[in-house]
Amino acid sequence: MTLNKKDILQALENITAPGEGKSLVESNSVKNIVVFDKEVIVDVEIGNPSLQAKKRVEVDIMKIIHEKVHPKADVKVNVKAVVAEKPVNQIKGKEIPGIKNIIAVASGKGGVGKSTITSNVAVTLSKMGFKVGILDADIYGPSTHLMFDVANEKPRSITVNGRSKMKPIESYGIKILSLGFFTQPNQAVIWRGPMASKALKQMIFDADWGELDFLMVDLPPGTGDVHLSIVQSLPITGAVIVSTPQNIALADAKKGVAMFQQESINVPVLGIVENMSYFTPAELPNNKYYIFGKDGAKNLAIDLNTKLLGEVPLVQSIRESGDFGHPVAMQDGTPLEETFIEITKNIASELIKRNKNLPPTEVVRITTMSGCSAVKKK
Numbered sequence: 053m054t055l056n057k058k059d060i061l062q063a064l065e066n067i068t069a070p071g072e073g074k075s076l077v078e079s080n081s082v083k084n085i086v087v088f089d090k091e092v093i094v095d096v097e098i099g100n101p102s103l104q105a106k107k108r109v110e111v112d113i114m115k116i117i118h119e120k121v122h123p124k125a126d127v128k129v130n131v132k133a134v135v136a137e138k139p140v141n142q143i144k145g146k147e148i149p150g151i152k153n154i155i156a157v158a159s160g161k162g163g164v165g166k167s168t169i170t171s172n173v174a175v176t177l178s179k180m181g182f183k184v185g186i187l188d189a190d191i192y193g194p195s196t197h198l199m200f201d202v203a204n205e206k207p208r209s210i211t212v213n214g215r216s217k218m219k220p221i222e223s224y225g226i227k228i229l230s231l232g233f234f235t236q237p238n239q240a241v242i243w244r245g246p247m248a249s250k251a252l253k254q255m256i257f258d259a260d261w262g263e264l265d266f267l268m269v270d271l272p273p274g275t276g277d278v279h280l281s282i283v284q285s286l287p288i289t290g291a292v293i294v295s296t297p298q299n300i301a302l303a304d305a306k307k308g309v310a311m312f313q314q315e316s317i318n319v320p321v322l323g324i325v326e327n328m329s330y331f332t333p334a335e336l337p338n339n340k341y342y343i344f345g346k347d348g349a350k351n352l353a354i355d356l357n358t359k360l361l362g363e364v365p366l367v368q369s370i371r372e373s374g375d376f377g378h379p380v381a382m383q384d385g386t387p388l389e390e391t392f393i394e395i396t397k398n399i400a401s402e403l404i405k406r407n408k409n410l411p412p413t414e415v416v417r418i419t420t421m422s423g424c425s426a427v428k429k430k
């Protein structure tokens with residue numbers, strides 16, 4: 053009996069690769085053929101990993117060789133399944149030169165204190181000596197301009213390298229751009245999807261942010277289409293989710309986490325900040341009343357395999373300082389300053405973990421911060 057490779061290859065042209073609509077030869081599935089006397093060994097690779105597909109290819113090859121080449125050939129078939137990695141359709145915004153980390157702050161539910169947490173973490177980062185910016189992307193109710201007492205300011209247009217750019221408003225050393233700068237205080241503006249996207253793109257890419265260590269983005273509450281398009285248009289380094297302890301808020305926070313973890317977005321969730329964890333009256337600072345429930349965010353963080361970044365109490369001074377345009381974390385030597393330092397450090401150490409794939413210089417730069425305490429700005 054004389055068998056040769058060419059006849060075998062020709063025979064294999066009659067078999068289609070499972071799920072490919074092409075012959076095994078055409079689809080390059082035949083990797084090797086060894087002929088030795090009456091013995092034939094065929095190595096094939098197919099894309100379908102199911103047992104049936106493998107068995108079908110094996111039987112088909114044996115049958116066709118017996119039919120077209122030699123009925124007594126001793127055929128051995130090795131079928132290997134090679135599953136191509138599924139391309140992930142990630143839509144990421146292009147990098148913003150000069151901005152090292154972009155932290156998105158989100159909440160599933162409205163009014164849980166997302167802007168309060170954003171402002172106070174930004175202030176704490178700035179007190180630590182970092183260059184910080186805030187982009188208020190809350191299309192429903194921007195409030196950063198109020199919390200930093202710059203409600204009546206309007207960003208100017210300046211020329212940088214021959215291009216006209218929007219100059220962020222600076223308050224307490226933090227650069228701010230907010231949709232709130234472009235509406236009248238008493239005007240009810242509904243930023244519709246495309247209009248909001250356009251305004252935000254301008255505030256991101258046509259603004260003179262300069263060098264920033266951190267740009268905090270205050271997202272609108274919710275997890276709808278508008279949120280997706282905002283999140284997808286920004287190169288976000290990590291996301292922080294804010295929730296209050298009630299079940300109804302936690303259920304929405306869960307959706308917020310899921311939004312960032314979607315395959316098409318895939319933004320690392322740095323953790324959850326629980327706001328209004330307990331009430332502490334000013335005259336009884338050691339008393340804690342868990343009026344909205346206890347450990348809700350902690351349990352959610354465990355469930356979702358993320359971190360509880362900290363718990364912020366419900367206290368009058370947080371509301372007052374927000375209303376007066378002077379974030380509470382600016383005050384030195386208070387328990388709330390400590391609370392925000394703790395949260396900020398936790399965010400930073402989660403960022404270090406997430407950034408470990410970045411070039412070493414990037415990681416070192418952030419590592420320096422993790423161990424440091426608040427450095428007072430001159």
Ligand SMILES: Nc1ncnc2c1ncn2[C@@H]1O[C@H](COP(=O)(O)OP(=O)(O)OP(=O)(O)O)[C@@H](O)[C@H]1O
Nearest residue numbers: 162163164165166167168273365366367370371374
């Ligand atoms: N821990 C707190 N203690 C007391 N008041 C708080 C606390 N956190 C937030 N507030 C107050 O609750 C109100 C809502 O807070 P904030 O605007 O930060 O919420 P938000 O989630 O950003 O709201 P929105 O959904 O409108 O964007 C503000 O008046 C703020 O000062």
